[in-house]
Amino acid sequence: xxxxxxxxxxxxxxxxxxxxxxxxxxxxxxxxxxxxxxxxxxxxxxxxxxxxxxxxxxxxxxxxxxxxxxxxxxxxxxxxxxxxxxxxxxxxxxxxxxxxxxxxxxxxxxxxxxxxxxxxxxxxxxxxxxxxxxxxxxxxxxxxxxxxxxxxxxxxxxxxxxxxxxxxxxxxxxxxxxxxxxxxxxxxxxxxxxxxxxxxxxxxxxxxxxxxxxxxxxxxxxxxxxxxxxxxxxxxxxxxxxxxxxxxxxxxxxxxxxxxxxxxxxxxxxxxxxxxxxxxxxxxxxxxxxxxxxxxxxxxxxxxxxxxxxxxxxxxxxxxxxxxxxxxxxxxxxxxxxxxxxxxxxxxxxxxxxxxxxxxxxxxxxxxxxxxxxxxxxxxxxxxxxxxxxxxxxxxxxxxxxxxxx
Numbered sequence: 001x002x003x004x005x006x007x008x009x010x011x012x013x014x015x016x017x018x019x020x021x022x023x024x025x026x027x028x029x030x031x032x033x034x035x036x037x038x039x040x041x042x043x044x045x046x047x048x049x050x051x052x053x054x055x056x057x058x059x060x061x062x063x064x065x066x067x068x069x070x071x072x073x074x075x076x077x078x079x080x081x082x083x084x085x086x087x088x089x090x091x092x093x094x095x096x097x098x099x100x101x102x103x104x105x106x107x108x109x110x111x112x113x114x115x116x117x118x119x120x121x122x123x124x125x126x127x128x129x130x131x132x133x134x135x136x137x138x139x140x141x142x143x144x145x146x147x148x149x150x151x152x153x154x155x156x157x158x159x160x161x162x163x164x165x166x167x168x169x170x171x172x173x174x175x176x177x178x179x180x181x182x183x184x185x186x187x188x189x190x191x192x193x194x195x196x197x198x199x200x201x202x203x204x205x206x207x208x209x210x211x212x213x214x215x216x217x218x219x220x221x222x223x224x225x226x227x228x229x230x231x232x233x234x235x236x237x238x239x240x241x242x243x244x245x246x247x248x249x250x251x252x253x254x255x256x257x258x259x260x261x262x263x264x265x266x267x268x269x270x271x272x273x274x275x276x277x278x279x280x281x282x283x284x285x286x287x288x289x290x291x292x293x294x295x296x297x298x299x300x301x302x303x304x305x306x307x308x309x310x311x312x313x314x315x316x317x318x319x320x321x322x323x324x325x326x327x328x329x330x331x332x333x334x335x336x337x338x339x340x341x342x343x344x345x346x347x348x349x350x351x352x353x354x355x356x357x358x359x360x361x362x363x364x365x366x367x368x369x370x371x372x373x374x375x376x377x378x379x380x381x382x383x384x385x386x387x388x389x390x391x392x393x394x395x396x397x398x399x400x401x402x403x404x405x406x
Contacts, residue, residue, distance in 0.1 A: 002098040003059055003077035006052040007153070007160055008066065011073035011170045024048075026173040027071045034069045034235045038062060046157065051080070063166060068233055070199050071176075072168030078153075078160040083117055088124075089131040091161045092150060096132050096139075099163075103147035105140050106132070110152040117154050124152055172201030174234050179203040180284035180314060181277045183269065184227060184240070186219055186342065189288030189317055191226045191334040192325050196316035197286045198233055205280055206230070206238060207273050209245040219342035224389065229334055232391035241276055242385040245269075248376045257366045259355045262296045264366065267308035268377060274309040275381050284312040290325065291318050295354035304358045 028045050040055040059077045066075055081087040110124035153160040182194045184206040208223045231238035252264050273285055289297045306313050329335035
């Protein structure tokens with residue numbers, strides 16, 4: 001093994017000012033949680049980044065997990081040495097000689113963040129580069145387009161030598177910007193919206209509406225799998241609220257307002273979700289809406305539907321094209337599950353000509369004619385089942401990784 005440490009760099013955290021220390025502590029917690037299956041790792045938090053000592057662990061599986069931790073802008077496997085020229089030169093040569101294939105060209109990019117170090121960055125470029133060139137005769141220097149960019153990062157605590165920068169997920173650490181409820185259907189869009197919301201530091205609880213027996217257990221299992229996938233990115237258990245919607249949906253159909261069916265149904269969902277949010281300390285509702293994609297997602301429809309709640313409506317996909325959303329779903333690993341052919345309640349009782357420009361007064365009047373609607377909404381909230389999902393249901397610990405019902 002060439003590398004003995006990993007340098008982790010933070011993204012938007014650098015802009016957090018006085019709250020920066022709080023966000024960095026949260027970042028440390030999330031990284032430790034993500035890497036809990038590697039117990040020998042040790043962590044040191046420094047200004048704006050973190051150093052992880054591998055202590056004999058393999059870098060590759062750790063890197064796969066770090067790529068998905070929100071708040072990390074990039075990370076690098078490094079060799080850490082004392083701030084001595086001879087040690088730095090030796091480590092640089094060790095790295096170059098340890099590459100799978102000797103490159104044709106390289107350059108040295110030194111950065112002297114610790115100013116008491118006796119050599120400037122430019123001097124280190126020459127001192128390290130010439131040492132490597134003397135030992136590897138076939139190497140040539142190319143400062144414009146090298147095959148290997150050999151980086152020397154001189155910090156107060158140590159100097160780090162590396163040649164790779166791996167892109168992270170970016171954003172903020174999970175849960176650092178509050179909690180919201182995610183309307184999780186079973187389609188392509190809502191899991192992507194959930195991922196994007198978590199990336200911005202939101203802790204999520206998912207809400208799914210089912211209409212048994214019109215929707216099958218397979219449809220519910222599909223949503224559970226999607227929620228479990230999101231819990232992987234959260235690095236923590238994720239609660240899934242399963243709301244019975246059959247009675248409400250049936251009563252809305254009986255109201256004979258076919259063109260407003262989707263509008264009425266979505267407003268009912270929001271009112272239930274708002275009550276669940278109030279009970280669980282959530283301050284917003286995340287949806288997978290994309291402007292103009294379907295009838296309920298025109299600007300007029302979203303305006304009327306959104307009036308059903310006073311909570312902020314967060315819509316990460318609003319300006320994205322469908323193909324962009326599909327690409328994201330494939331990248332985060334939810335697409336294959338989302339396209340399984342099991343219907344959710346939103347695809348039931350669809351009218352032939354849903355309204356794309358509903359009138360708020362007409363919608364509210366239609367709701368007022370359903371005298372028992374408020375009671376049905378309260379009953380749906382009370383009958384909601386809650387699951388706590390983790391990504392690994394095969395965990396060896398007695399409770400870790402098991403789906404729990406509340």
